[in-house]
Structures are given as structure tokens and as C-alpha cells.
Amino acid sequence: MIEVRGLARRYGDVTAVDDLTFDVTPGSVTGFLGPNGAGKTTTMRMILGLDAPSAGQARVLGSRFADLPAPMRAVGALLDAGAVHPRRTARDHLRCLALAGRLSPRRVDEVLDLVGLTDVAHRRAGGFSLGMSQRLGLAAALLGDPEVLLLDEPVNGLDPEGIVWIRTLMRRLAAEGRTLLVSSHLMAEMALTADRLIVVARGRLVADTTVEAFARPEGVLVRTPDARAFARTLVAYGASAVRHDGGAGEELIVSGVSAREIGRLAAAEGVVLHELTPRRASLEEAFMELTREVTAYESAGAAR
Numbered sequence: 001m002i003e004v005r006g007l008a009r010r011y012g013d014v015t016a017v018d019d020l021t022f023d024v025t026p027g028s029v030t031g032f033l034g035p036n037g038a039g040k041t042t043t044m045r046m047i048l049g050l051d052a053p054s055a056g057q058a059r060v061l062g063s064r065f066a067d068l069p070a071p072m073r074a075v076g077a078l079l080d081a082g083a084v085h086p087r088r089t090a091r092d093h094l095r096c097l098a099l100a101g102r103l104s105p106r107r108v109d110e111v112l113d114l115v116g117l118t119d120v121a122h123r124r125a126g127g128f129s130l131g132m133s134q135r136l137g138l139a140a141a142l143l144g145d146p147e148v149l150l151l152d153e154p155v156n157g158l159d160p161e162g163i164v165w166i167r168t169l170m171r172r173l174a175a176e177g178r179t180l181l182v183s184s185h186l187m188a189e190m191a192l193t194a195d196r197l198i199v200v201a202r203g204r205l206v207a208d209t210t211v212e213a214f215a216r217p218e219g220v221l222v223r224t225p226d227a228r229a230f231a232r233t234l235v236a237y238g239a240s241a242v243r244h245d246g247g248a249g250e251e252l253i254v255s256g257v258s259a260r261e262i263g264r265l266a267a268a269e270g271v272v273l274h275e276l277t278p279r280r281a282s283l284e285e286a287f288m289e290l291t292r293e294v295t296a297y298e299s300a301g302a303a304r
Contacts, residue, residue, distance in 0.1 A: 001023065001024065001025055001026060001060075001061060001062075001148075001179055002023065002024035002047060002058070002059070002060055002148060002150075002179060002181060003023055003058065003059045003060075003062075004020050004021060004022050004023070004043070004047065004056070004057075004058045005021050005056055005057055005058075005059075006019055006020070006021055006055060006056030006057070007019070007020040007021070007043065007046060007053050007055070007056035007057070007058055008020070008053060008054045008055040008056055008203075009039070009042050009043075009046060009051060009053055009054050009203075010054045015203055016039050016042045016203050017039040017042050017043050017046070017053075017203045018039075018202070018203040018204045019055075019056070019204070020039075020043060020056070020200065020203070020204070020205050021056075021205065022198050022205060022208050024179055024180075024181045024198070025179065025196075026147075026177050026178060026179045027174060027175070027177050027178075027179075028174050028180070028194075028195035028196055029170050029171060029174045029180045029182060029193055029194045029195050029196075030179075030180060030181050030182065030194060030195070030196045030197070030198060031182055031183075031184060031190040031193070031194030031196070031197045031198070031211070032044075032181055032182060032183040032184075032197075032198050032200075033183070033184070033185075033187075033190065033197060033198070033199045033200070033287060034183075034199060034200040034201055035201060036185075038200045038201050038202065038203065039200055039202075039203040040152070040183045040200060041079065041152055041183070042203075043058075043200070044077070044079060044150050044152055044181070044183070045079065046058055047060065047065065047150060047181075048065050048075070048077055048079075048150065049064065049065040049066045050079075060074065060075055060148055061074055061075075061147060061148065070101075070102070070144070071101075071144075072097070072100075072101035072103060072143060072144035072146065073101070073103075073144040073145065073146060074144070074146055074147055074148060075146050075147075075148045075149075075150070076140075076141035076142055076143070076144060076146040076148070076149045076150075077141055077149070077150045077151070077152075078134075078137040078138055078140070078141045078149075078150070078151045078152060078154055079150070079152045080137075080152075081130070081133040081134045081136070081137040081156070081157075082133060083137075084125040084126075084133070084136065084137075085125070086124060086125055086126025086127075087124055087126060088124065088125055089121065089122050089123060089124055089125070090112065090117055090120060090121045090122075090123060090125055090128075090136050090139075091108060091109075091112065091121040091122065093125055093136065093140070094108040094111065094112065094136075094139060094140060094143060095108055097140055097143055098143060101143065101144055103143060103144055107143055107144075107145070108143070109121075111139040111140075111142050111143055112139060114139065114142065114169075115135040115136070115138050115139045115142075116135060116165070117132065117135055117136060117139065120132065129157065130156065130157030131157040131158045131159060131162055133157070134154060134155075134156060134157050134158060134162075135158075135162075137154075138151070138154060138166070146178070147177075147178055147179060148178065148179040148180075148181075149173065149178060149179070149180045149181070149182075150181050151170075151180070151181070151182045151183070152183045153183055153184055153185065154166055154170075154182060154184075155167075155184065155186060155189060163189060167189065167192060167193045170182065170193060171193065174195070181198075182194065187283045187284035187287055188283070188284065190211070190283060191211060191283040194211050195210065195211065196208075196209070196210055196211070197209055197210070197211055197214050199214075199287065211283065214283065214286050214287075218253075218255075218279045219240075219253045219254055219255035219278075219279050220253070220254045220255070220257075220258070220259045220262055220276065220277065220278050220279065221251060221252075221253060221254075221275060221276070221277040221278075221279050222241075222251065222252040222253075222254050222262060222273065222275065222276055223250070223251045223252075223273070223274040223275035223276075224250065224252070224266070224271055224272055224273050224274060225250065225272060225274070226271050226272065227243065227250030227251065227252055228243075228250070229271075230252070230266065230269070230271045231243065231252055233265065233269055233271075234252070234254055234257070234262070234265070237257065237265060238256060238257070239254050239255065239256040239257040239262075240254065240255045240256050241253070241254045242254075251275075253279070259276050259277075259278050262276060263276055
């Protein structure tokens with residue numbers, strides 16, 4: 001588990017992280033979202049003890065990272081895939097880390113196989129593509145078989161097959177009861193991968209919720225051959241019904257009432273329904289709307 005309480009980081013007059021408080025619990029993938037410069041990487045660095053907070057604290061498994069007796073067995077992190085000596089082979093890089101963390105050298109070949117780098121383990125890391133470097137960074141994070149993982153943009157540079165692979169891996173690790181905090185700018189991927197979301201903007205927490213709750217409902221899609229007449233019925237009932245050109249048949253986008261209420265009303269009126277589907281905004285749309293509101297509010301406040 002990761003516990004963040006009142007965490008702040010200031011650089012002179014600039015506040016990169018401002019009074020953040022949240023928990024990351026085991027057994028789920030928690031997406032860490034925010035615009036560029038929102039403070040995500042700085043927050044991760046403070047959790048890992050790489051940056052000292054100006055205020056507040058962060059604990060991993062109940063302790064500060066610096067106080068963990070065997071940090072590589074407790075926490076794995078991928079913050080910078082390029083943090084590798086370019087002249088070392090992939091295997092030698094992991095061997096050095098294993099030696100520093102007092103880990104079994106057998107674990108090196110296990111994680112190389114896990115991330116799909118066995119065939120290139122003898123190659124120098126300086127010649128790796130971005131995707132291969134990401135896989136090597138993930139291998140390093142997994143080296144100690146840790147309970148907690150912090151991954152900063154782990155799918156960056158991966159091809160579609162690699163993205164599906166890492167998505168499956170992260171969900172499997174979470175299902176094993178591990179704690180995963182994963183930052184990403186790929187909203188569609190987070191919608192498929194994450195269970196919970198921590199959203200920050202200008203260093204402040206703006207949402208701590210589930211993926212399902214974050215993408216708010218946007219009405220109900222109703223498809224019926226009686227669209228015109230049923231729209232009048234819905235409006236009389238107090239709903240909003242807008243005609244929608246959706247292809248075959250006639251469609252309505254209905255808001256102000258639930259899908260269950262629409263179904264009951266259609267049954268009472270003898271209206272044939274071909275489709276009755278609640279609609280949700282995409283994760284990207286919800287994210288853009290929320291962070292736009294925060295940025296607009298902050299800009300207006302600064303102007304005053």
C-alpha cells in the first residue's frame with residue numbers, strides 16, 4: 001500500500017506538488033493521470049525518496065522508502081527507461097542491480113524471459129530501441145519480485161502487441177494482490193487497464209475515484225421505430241430527448257431519466273424498443289473536461 005499525506009514540493013516560487021493526499025491500495029491498478037507538468041513524476045520521486053518533500057510525507061508498506069529493510073524486494077520502480085549504462089548488456093545491467101539488492105542471480109534470467117528480452121540479453125543497452133529500453137526498465141522493476149510497483153509511462157515506445165502484453169501483465173500482478181501506481185498520457189489505455197484513478201492538475205488532487213465513476217453518464221441511447229412520438233412522450237414526462245442520426249432506424253439521446261425509467265415508460269405506452277443503452281463519456285473526454293475546468297479556474301484566480 002502507498003499512503004500519501006499532505007505531500008508538497010516547492011522549487012522557489014514554483015509549487016510542483018501542492019498538498020496531495022491519497023492512498024493506493026493492493027489488488028488493483030491505479031492510474032495516475034494529469035497534464036504535462038501536473039506533478040506526477042515529482043510525486044513518484046518523493047514516494048521513492050529521490051526528492052525530499054517540502055511538506056507532508058509518503059509511506060510505502062507503512063514505512064518511508066528509506067527505512068525499508070530490503071527496498072528492492074518491497075518496491076519496484078520504472079521512472080526513466082534510459083537510466084542504464086549504454087555499454088552494459090541487458091543481462092549485466094540486471095546482474096549489477098541484483099548484486100546491489102542482494103538478490104539471487106537466477107532472478108535475472110527469470111525477468112529477462114518475463115519481459116521478452118532473453119534473445120537480446122547479450123546486447124548493449126545503448127543500442128536498444130525505446131520499446132526495448134522500456135522492457136529492460138520493467139525487468140529491473142520486477143527484479144526483487146516486489147509487492148509495490150510505481151511505473152511512469154510504462155507503455156511509452158511499445159508497439160500495439162507490447163501494449164497489450166504489459167496491460168495483461170499489470171492486471172495479473174494486481175490480481176496477485178500487489179499495489180500498482182501507473183502514470184500514463186494514453187487515456188484509452190488507462191480505460192482498459194486501470195481500476196482506480198488519481199487525477200492531478202497543477203500539483204493538486206482533482207479526482208480520486210473509479211474509472212467507471214470518472215467517465216460520467218451522458219444520457220441514454222434509445223432506438224425505436226416510434227422515435228418521433230416517443231420523444232414527445234419523454235419530454236412530457238420531464239426528460240430531454242434529442243433526435244440522433246445513428247444509421248439504421250431512428251435514435252434518440254435521452255437525458256434526465258434513467259434507462260430503467262425509459263423502459264418502463266415505453267412498456268406503458270406500447271413503444272417498441274430496439275436498443276436502450278446508457279452512454280458514457282470516454283475517459284479522455286472526462287479527463288479533458290475536468291482538467292480544463294481546473295486550469296481555467298486557476299488562470300482566472302491568477303488574473304484577479
